Amino acid sequence: MHTPVTIIGAGLGGLTLARVLHVHDVSVTVYEAEPSPSARAQGGLLDIHDYNGQLALEAAGLTDEFRAIVLEGRQALRVVDEDGTVLLDQADDGTGGRPEVQRGDLRQVLLDSLPADTVRWGHKVGRTRGLGDGRHEVSFADGSTVVTRLLVGADGAWSRVRPLLSSATPEYTGKSVVETYLYDAGSRHPGAAKTVGGGMLIAPSPGKEIFAHREKDDTLHAYVGLSRPRDWFAAVDFTDAAEATARIAREFDGWAPELTALITDSDVAPVLRSLYALPAGHRWERLPGVTLLGDAAHLSAPNGEGANLAMLDGAELGTAIAAHPEDIERALGEYERAMFPRSAESATDDMIGLDSADNTAQGLIDLVTENGL
Structure with a gap:
């Protein structure tokens, strides 16, 4: 099969690119390894920023659809000390530039905006290779192949397209959640619910933190961060939910029970997410017919920008292709020249790290105050 634009990965970045190309009547096909849109949960809340993510949705013509899925009140921010003392309690007054949506709902908005046959599900990439003259072949696990004039790797941290351009691989950041x-x-976990409040709660401490969101349907979704080597987590048996829960909770001995309840009272087994990053400032030499976006291009430690940057990458790449349909290399060059410095700046403009002595409630409050968040 020969296709003009082939996107690998149906995440937010790849789908934003597909939507912008569709708006400009550019034919595109997206290949996704997952067997269906509902194959797995799509994560928690995302704050979509007015300076990147919202601009991407505007370029995609989906601002109204985005506004319809915003969860009101979720921009509220509460910072607490280890003993549960509330040191900052910002209400959501509706004027902030980072409204919250469920990742799955946003992905569905993008999927619904595309023709039904745009995404080909159940296509796991086995190999990619260059054929010369800007053409590339993608081989899938089911034995099928596709040859394309423009290949875009939107396939995340462990991209199968990235090796065409770069030998870089993600490395463990020293932290996991x-x-x-x-x-x-509200009814089953009232203490934890009262502590989290209506939006986001952060309880930081050097080397550890508890971060929680109130999602839709009165769900509390917590991320328990620990700065530990991979061997430390490997010694925890996450197949035994009770044992894993108790082991993680021990790292927070002495913390307020309404905070540790976010660990011990979980209604699901704890799930380990190790954090990886590409080298800061990752880039590559221009190679005809292929490029990357989102985590495939610039995976970094979580700082609230990943999804936003992926969507902006997709929107800007789509806009460039639409502007230069007869000169794809010019479009790719323009896109990469803007994307490289933007992603490098975002990677260095991180929140206070877990290992930092400033990773305290007061340190976070100072950061929020200084940056007007």
Whole structure:
């Protein structure tokens, strides 16, 4: 099969690119390894920023659809100390530039905006190779292949397209998070629900933190961050939910029980998410017919910008292709020249790291105050 534009990966970045190309009547096909849109949960809340993510959705013509899925009140921010003392309590007054949406809802908005046959599900990439003259072949696990004049790797941290351009691979950041969920929080977990409040809660400490969101359907979704080597987590048996929960909770001995309840009262087994990053400032030499976006291009430690940057990458790449349909290399060059410095700046403009002595409630408050968040 020969296609003009082939996108690998149906995440937010790849789908934004597909939507912008569709708006400009550019034929595009997206190949996704997952067997269906509902194959797995799509993560928690995303704050979509007015200076990148919202601009991408505007370029995609989906601002109204985006506004329809915003969860009101979720921009509220509460910072607490280890003993549960609330040191900052910002209400959501509706004027902030980072409204919150469920990742899955946003992905569905993008999927619904595309013709039904745009995304080909169940296509796991086995290999990619250059054929010369800007053409590339993608081989899938089911034995099928596709040859394309423009290949875009939007396939995340462990991209199968990236090796065409770069030998860089993600490295462990020294930090991991453990995810937990508390359902029907107001009635079943009132202490934790009261502590989290209506939006986001952060309880930081050097080397560890608890971060929680109130999602839709009265769900509390917590991310328990620990700065530990991979061997430390490997010694925790996450197949035994009770043992894993108890082991992670021990790292927070002495913390307020309404905070540790976000660990111990989880309604699901704790899920380990190790954090990886590409080298800061990752870039490559221009190679005809192929490029990357999102985490495939510039994976960094979580700082609230990943999804936003992926969507902006997709929107800007799509706009450039539409502007130069007869000169794809010019479009790719323009896109990469803007994307490289933007992603490098974002990677260095990180929140206070877990290992930092400033990773305290007061340190976070100072950061919020200084940056007007």
